[in-house]
Amino acid sequence: MSPLAPSTAAMLLADARLPSGGHAHSAGVEPALLSGMAPAELPALLRARAATTTLVEAGTAVAARHAALDGGDLDAVEAAWAARTPSRALRDAARLLARGYLRVGGELLPGDAIIAAWRERPTPPPRPCVLGVIAAGLELPPLELARLVVYEDLQAAAAAVLKLEPRDPLDLVSMVAGLCAEADEHLIAIARITDPAEIPAPSAPQSEAWAEVHARSTRRLFRA
Template sequence: MALSSTSAAMLLADARLPSGGHAHSAGVEPALMSGLEAAELPALLRGRAATVTLVEAGTAVATRHVRLVDGDLDAVEMAWAARTPSAALRDAARHLARGYLRVGTELLPGDSAIHTWRGRTPPPPRACVLGVIAAGLDMPALDLARLVVYEDIQAAAAAVLKLEPRDPLDLVSLVVEVCSEIEDELPLIAQITDPTDIPSLSAPQSEQWAQAHAQSTRRLFRA
């Protein structure tokens, strides 16, 4: 299948992709259910972009490199898990991975890692799957880092429209602002080759909200 890396990035960032992303709010619903004011959502997204999202981007980039050199993918997954202390967030990332593994099977039908992961319980996190897909499609590391950031922030913005309806263009502007503000961090993220260099950044309040949210029976989103 001849698919350019640019087209691949657009495909994987498309909210219409059947990956299950529509069931995740990137932390927005847990925050609102725990009392965050709607006016504070821009700060939440900026905080997420500078912490959780960079961990995800670094994990994807590290996975891409390790896959290209036929290294130990389990080491990347372990590094990611050590930087994701919330069991609820780890579970959500693995749930998202199932959809991306299905997509990866279509894009890279002969990839052995994707084939193995599809039969594994639990699957690896979304970031690892994206890294393997990026390696298989020759996607540059910087493009992959941008993809992870954009997809995460866009998922949060889409959730806001369901939870706190407003002019969609306001959310478009916010996504642009957040992605632009984090752009200077991405060239360094794109240079990661060793899993130990994945950023160790956390958002304890968001992790606590995610844990509480996982126990709720009145929610629209998984996380």
């Protein structure tokens, strides 16, 4: 059992300064801007992401948490996530980010058999699965885990905006707070997920197409 209180664990995992590699991810912002989206449309982009891709990630994390605690099938959770993430570029990015979280999980939960086994895999599971297992080990409640996933995703986007389209950081704080509040109404249902089949499956085809183009670009700051 981790000595960290669940609230402290949540703050640690949500901290943008956590050295897990999240700074390599723009949460779809760079692909959209490089594909010609106007900077003024960033709030709409992130609002759409919070209602689609981010909810898939949150649901996957909650399902993985339940599987880790209940002896469930984590491979089924990963397969459900992959079925809901049709873009190979986004799947690759999620697995790349997972490597950082696996390192963090190894430090926080050195005796966790799942994390130890996953660290030996040639191809790691996706980030939300790893977050779910870490949350199980740190006794983080499912609703707080879902909120963590939403916040972390939107914060990654906000951090990327400051590099790509600099603006007043306080404007981004307000945007992230507002979008988290909007997403919260969906998270009660997300937190009740126990079966991978219950993970929501909203799609974001334009963002997925942008991600595929971005993956082939040689002029980019972020992996995705």
